Structures are given as C-alpha cells and as structure tokens.
Amino acid sequence: MASYKRISFLEILLLIILCGFALAFLLETTRLQQTAALFPRLVAEASLFVFVIALAFRLLKSGEATVQHATSISAKKPPNATSFGAALTLQAAYLAAVFLLGFPIATLMYLVVCPRFMGYQRWRILLPYSVLLTSAVFLAFAYVLHVRFPGGLLWR
Amino acid sequence: MWLEGLLTALQPVNILFLILGTIFGLIIGALPGLGPLFAVALMLPLTYGMNPATAIILLAAVHAATAYGDSFASILINTPGGVGSVASCWDGYPMTQKGQAGVAMGISTLGSFLGGILGWISLVSISPLLMRLALRLGPPEYFAIAIMALSLLTLASGGQILKGIFLGGIGLLLSFIGSDPITAQARFTFGSLYLQDGLPLAPVVLGLFALSQVLVLSEHGGTIAQIQSVGKVADGFKKVLQLPKTVLRAGLVGIFMGIMPALGLSSAGIVAYFVEKRASSYPEAFGTGEPRGVLAPEIAKNACIVGDLIPTFTFGIPGSSVAAIFLAAMTMHGLQPGVQFFERSGTLPYTVFIGILLAQFSFFGLGIVLARHIIKTVLIPNELLLPVIVMLSFVASFAMRGYVEDVIVTLVFGFIGYLLNRFKYPTSCLVLGLVLGGLVEANFHRSLLIGRGSYAIFFTRPIALTILSLTALAMAWSSVKTWARSASPREA
Numbered sequence: 196m197a198s199y200k201r202i203s204f205l206e207i208l209l210l211i212i213l214c215g216f217a218l219a220f221l222l223e224t225t226r227l228q229q230t231a232a233l234f235p236r237l238v239a240e241a242s243l244f245v246f247v248i249a250l251a252f253r254l255l256k257s258g259e260a261t262v263q264h265a266t267s268i269s270a271k272k273p274p275n276a277t278s279f280g281a282a283l284t285l286q287a288a289y290l291a292a293v294f295l296l297g298f299p300i301a302t303l304m305y306l307v308v309c310p311r312f313m314g315y316q317r318w319r320i321l322l323p324y325s326v327l328l329t330s331a332v333f334l335a336f337a338y339v340l341h342v343r344f345p346g347g348l349l350w351r
Numbered sequence: 352m353w354l355e356g357l358l359t360a361l362q363p364v365n366i367l368f369l370i371l372g373t374i375f376g377l378i379i380g381a382l383p384g385l386g387p388l389f390a391v392a393l394m395l396p397l398t399y400g401m402n403p404a405t406a407i408i409l410l411a412a413v414h415a416a417t418a419y420g421d422s423f424a425s426i427l428i429n430t431p432g433g434v435g436s437v438a439s440c441w442d443g444y445p446m447t448q449k450g451q452a453g454v455a456m457g458i459s460t461l462g463s464f465l466g467g468i469l470g471w472i473s474l475v476s477i478s479p480l481l482m483r484l485a486l487r488l489g490p491p492e493y494f495a496i497a498i499m500a501l502s503l504l505t506l507a508s509g510g511q512i513l514k515g516i517f518l519g520g521i522g523l524l525l526s527f528i529g530s531d532p533i534t535a536q537a538r539f540t541f542g543s544l545y546l547q548d549g550l551p552l553a554p555v556v557l558g559l560f561a562l563s564q565v566l567v568l569s570e571h572g573g574t575i576a577q578i579q580s581v582g583k584v585a586d587g588f589k590k591v592l593q594l595p596k597t598v599l600r601a602g603l604v605g606i607f608m609g610i611m612p613a614l615g616l617s618s619a620g621i622v623a624y625f626v627e628k629r630a631s632s633y634p635e636a637f638g639t640g641e642p643r644g645v646l647a648p649e650i651a652k653n654a655c656i657v658g659d660l661i662p663t664f665t666f667g668i669p670g671s672s673v674a675a676i677f678l679a680a681m682t683m684h685g686l687q688p689g690v691q692f693f694e695r696s697g698t699l700p701y702t703v704f705i706g707i708l709l710a711q712f713s714f715f716g717l718g719i720v721l722a723r724h725i726i727k728t729v730l731i732p733n734e735l736l737l738p739v740i741v742m743l744s745f746v747a748s749f750a751m752r753g754y755v756e757d758v759i760v761t762l763v764f765g766f767i768g769y770l771l772n773r774f775k776y777p778t779s780c781l782v783l784g785l786v787l788g789g790l791v792e793a794n795f796h797r798s799l800l801i802g803r804g805s806y807a808i809f810f811t812r813p814i815a816l817t818i819l820s821l822t823a824l825a826m827a828w829s830s831v832k833t834w835a836r837s838a839s840p841r842e843a
Binding site: 219223230232233234239242279309310321342343 | 513516521524538567733742743745758759762765767792
C-alpha cells in the first residue's frame with residue numbers, strides 16, 4: 196500500500212508540474228502585448244483543455260494497472276541498484292559540489308562515491324578508472340576545447 | 352573540371368586534413384550533447400592559414416563526422432550526441448538493450464553514409480531546381496510545413512493521443528520562452544535574464560533522455576545490454592540493403608529539410624522517423640527496437656547536413672547555424688558564394704564538392720573500425736557507466752555556452768523525463784513541440800502580417816493550401832487506419 200501511495204504521488208507531481216507550466220504561461224500572457232500573447236495563449240488554452248480531458252479519462256480508468264505497477268516497483272531491489280531518489284540526490288549533490296569544490300575534485304569524488312553507493316566493490320578498478328576518466332575529460336575539455344570549468348567557490 | 356577538382360582534392364595535404372577532421376568530428380560527435388555546430392565553430396579559426404579548398408574540406412569532414420558520431424551516444428547509452436540525433440535514441444537504444452548494439456551501429460554507419468551520398472547527389476545535380484522551389488515558399492507555406500510536421504504528434508504519441516497532444520502543447524509553450532519573434536518583447540522569462548535567450552534545446556534533450564535514463568537504469572543495475580551480446584555491425588549493413596524504400600524516403604525528407612532555411616538538423620531526424628512510422632504497416636513496432644526507426648533518422652540527418660549547404664553555396668543563404676559558419680569560412684577565404692562561386696572560382700567548386708564526397712567516405716571507413724570497438728561500452732556494469740553518463744551530460748550542457756543554468760535545466764528535465772518515462776508519457780511529443788514551436792509561431796505571425804490580419808492567406812496560396820489539405824488528409828487517413836486496426840480484432 197505504501198508503494199501505491201508513492202507512485203500516485205509521483206504521477207500527481209508530474210501532472211502538477213506539466214499543468215503548472217501551462218497555467219503559468221497562460222497567466223503570463225495577460226501581461227503581454229496582443230501579438231506576443233496571441234499564439235502562446237491559444238496553445239496554453241488548448242493544452243489545458245486537452246489536459247482536463249486526459250485527466251478525466253485517467254480518473255475513470257480502473258486502478259488495476261496502477262496497482263500492478265506498484266507491485267512490480269515494490270518487488271525486491273536488484274543487486275547493484277539504487278532508488279531513483281538516491282540517484283537524483285547524488286546528481287544534485289554532484290552539481291552543487293562542482294560549484295563549491297571545482298570540477299576536477301567534485302568529478303573524482305562523484306565517480307568514486309556513486310559506484311560504491313550502487314554496490315560496486317572492486318577498489319582496484321574503481322580508483323584508477325575514476326582518476327583516469329576525470330583527468331582525460333578535464334584535460335580534453337579545458338585545454339583542447341577551451342571550456343572554462345568552475346574552479347570552486349571554496350578556493351576563491 | 353570534375354577530374355581537375357578530384358586531383359586537387361586528392362592532394363596529400365587535403366587528405367591529411369580530411370582524416371584529421373574526421374577523427375576530430377567523430378570524437379566530438381561521440382560526446383553527449385556536442386554536435387556539428389560546436390565542432391565546426393571550434394575548427395573555423397584553425398583554417399585561417401589554409402588555402403580555401405583545404406579549409407572547406409576540413410570543415411566538411413568535421414561536419415559530416417560529427418553528425419555521424421552523434422549517433423554513438425544516442426544508440427548506445429540513450430544520450431543524444433547532439434540535437435540532430437534525438438530520434439536515433441528511440442529505436443537505437445531499445446536495439447542495444449536487446450543485445451543488438453552492433454546491428455544498430457551498422458545501420459547507423461551505412462545509413463549515415465548513404466544519407467550523405469544522397470545529399471551530395473542532390474547538391475551537385477538538382478540544387479538550382481530545388482532552390483528555385485524553395486525560394487517560392489513564403490511564411491504561409493512554411494507555417495503549413497510546420498503544421499504538417501506537428502501533425503506527426505498523433506504518431507509520436509504511440510496511441511496515447513491525448514497525452515501526446517498535451518505534451519506537444521507543453522513543448523510548444525517551452526519553445527515560446529524568450530523574445531517574441533515579431534515584437535521582440537521578452538516572454539515567459541519570469542524575471543530571469545537567463546531565459547531571455549530562450550530555453551536551449553541541447554540541455555533539455557540531454558536531461559529528458561540521458562539523465563532520465565540514468566535514473567531508470569539506477570533502479571535496474573546490471574548492464575545496458577540486457578543480454579550479454581552486442582551483435583554484428585555487418586548484420587546492420589545487411590538490414591540497410593533490405594530497406595531501399597526507407598533509404599529513399601528518409602533521404603528525400605533529409606534533403607528537403609536541409610534546403611529549407613530554418614528547418615534543419617534538429618527536426619530532420621525526428622520528421623523522417625515519424626514519416627517512416629506513418630509509412631510502415633507495423634507502426635506499433637517503432638520504439639521497441641525497429642531497424643527502420645534507426646535507419647530513417649540516420650539517413651535524413653546526413654542528407655540534411657549536405658542539403659543544408661545547397662542554399663549556402665548556390666545563393667549565399669545559410670540554412671542553419673552550421674551553414675552560416677561555412678559561409679563565414681568562404682568569405683574569410685575570399686570566396687563569393689552564389690553564381691560567382693561557380694563561374695569565377697575555376698575548379699575550386701568542384702574540389703569542394705569532391706571534398707564533401709570524400710568526407711562521407713572518410714567517416715564511413717573510420718566509423719566501421721570505431722563502431723566495432725565502441726559497442727562494447729554497453730557491457731560495462733551500470734554502476735561504472737551511469738556516473739560517466741551523468742558527468743558527460745553535465746559537461747556537455749555546460750560546454751556549449753558556459754552557463755551554470757544550462758546544467759540546472761538538464762537536471763530538472765532529467766527528473767521530468769524520468770516521471771514521463773515511468774508513467775508512459777510520450778516524451779518525443781514534447782521534443783517535437785519544442786523543436787517546431789519557433790518555426791510555427793514566427794511564420795504564423797509573418798503570414799498574418801502579409802495577409803493584413805486575415806487568416807484567408809493560408810487558404811488562398813496554392814502551395815500552402817495543398818500542404819494543409821495533404822496534412823488534413825493524412826491525419827484523417829491515419830485515424831481511419833487506427834480505427835480499422837482497433838476494430839478488426841473485435842470482429843475476429
């Protein structure tokens with residue numbers, strides 16, 4: 196039952212995000228000149244209309260499929276896997292670390308921590324793999340392609 | 352003239368830069384998110400000291416190889432190598448998951464080569480004719496073409512038409528962020544300076560396809576290839592040879608998209624994919640690892656990038672940002688595009704054309720060698736591969752413009768893409784709307800300005816009326832086919 200609620204929450208969240216986009220755009224058109232607002236308003240109204248119909252169909256549908264999906268999701272976690280929430284948090288943490296610590300340090304940390312978090316055990320492969328990849332990408336982008344990576348706010 | 356051009360193009364220095372350009376293009380192409388625009392722009396300053404023929408040959412090699420290399424990441428790790436290879440993910444990646452990465456790469460390699468050859472033939476043979484046709488098209492016709500492309504939403508939705516149309520609408524709305532094409536008024540920026548330039552396509556598609564897939568794969572563990580096999584590249588070649596109609600159809604779509612200014616690489620593969628799906632007797636197979644779903648976008652993409660050069664060389668009108676860089680290179684080397692380029696440059700146009708042809712052979716040869724090795728990527732455990740995909744997606748998002756916000760956009764759309772994927776919403780519809788939005792709106796307004804506010808302009812111009820009628824007929828026919836297919840099992 197717990198996973199049923201979780202799935203329902205995520206789908207509701209998705210619908211809120213998408214519907215929120217359309218509503219925000221529709222409200223914004225009220226502040227625009229007529230020419231600039233015409234086409235977006237038309238598209239936003241049409242999208243919301245279709246959304247309402249789609250939602251009605253969704254609510255009328257039997258809950259059977261959703262419950263089955265929930266059951267499959269709640270099945271035992273496969274080895275060397277993690278939840279999407281943890282993976283997303285790691286991605287966000289990596290992004291934050293890039294700007295706090297700089298690209299090379301954050302990337303090296305991410306390439307070591309993420310596989311370990313997912314259950315990868317072989318340090319002898321993981322460490323050289325992470326160091327080599329970080330160095331190769333940093334050198335190629337910074338010195339060959341002249342990309343200016345964030346140096347890290349903490350070192351300023 | 353052609354023989355002299357061939358001999359000049361085959362000079363050692365030209366061959367050297369052809370191969371170097373191909374290698375560089377393949378590397379940049381294979382990196383997620385970085386497409387031909389990035390690679391060609393990066394190479395332009397290096398051509399200063401070269402003679403004009405060598406410079407254009409180098410740029411042509413980089414251009415063709417990057418477009419082809421873009422498909423590596425799309426097919427193997429579901430991460431669009433560039434905005435032109437989004438559609439290659441849709442069937443290429445399912446093939447990889449089914450243990451047919453080699454077959455998909457074979458289709459991509461030969462398909463890209465054939466697409467380039469078809470584009471080249473159109474460049475040297477029928478370019479003036481095509482351009483005359485293109486120049487007769489005005490905003491109402493472009494609007495009708497964009498509507499025709501948008502009508503593919505019903506196909507892109509894979510049977511979930513309401514969800515597809517809703518997501519297509521969201522894609523269109525997202526494409527409206529930035530300056531209004533007519534009044535230049537800032538719209539939907541919600542006070543953000545960053546959004547005044549509009550929402551960049553590459554970070555969005557990287558998030559929707561690459562990061563969302565990382566989240567999905569994180570829950571699964573194992574490897575991308577669900578069976579420990581990669582198949583043979585040669586089998587992909589055989590598949591391509593069995594599908595001549597697809598080659599021709601997608602080639603025509605690619606050339607058409609290439610010669611039309613404003614339509615281009617980002618939409619060629621997507622449109623060719625859905626045209627192929629519409630032509631297929633089994634459209635439901637698309638999205639599950641259908642070889643034609645890989646072949647069509649690959650052919651169209653490479654036909655498009657060569658077709659893109661037709662208006663550039665013939666009239667000096669760049670059809671895309673990459674073509675604009677070619678135009679800049681020509682001007683930089685003292686070449687005048689247009690009729691003068693053909694009449695007053697001696698054998699140079701022929702050398703350039705031969706160079707463009709050699710570029711196709713160059714990436715094809717190197718691609719065969721590379722494809723055999725690179726397909727093994729899909730056998731790397733996900734624990735090691737997924738962090739690399741995240742890292743490369745972030746780097747690619749950042750590298751294009753150097754904006755932190757681009758990486759945040761990738762992260763946000765990664766989350767949205769995961770939710771869309773999880774609840775079976777057709778993500779491709781959102782991308783279709785995002786790609787075509789600008790074209791639809793700008794030409795809608797321009798048409799109304801020409802027609803002094805009257806919508807009759809769309810129905811009084813023969814070409815626009817024909818395109819709109821064909822679109823309506825195709826949609827009606829598609830609905831009848833869907834209805835007939837859903838009705839037949841019940842009768843049985």
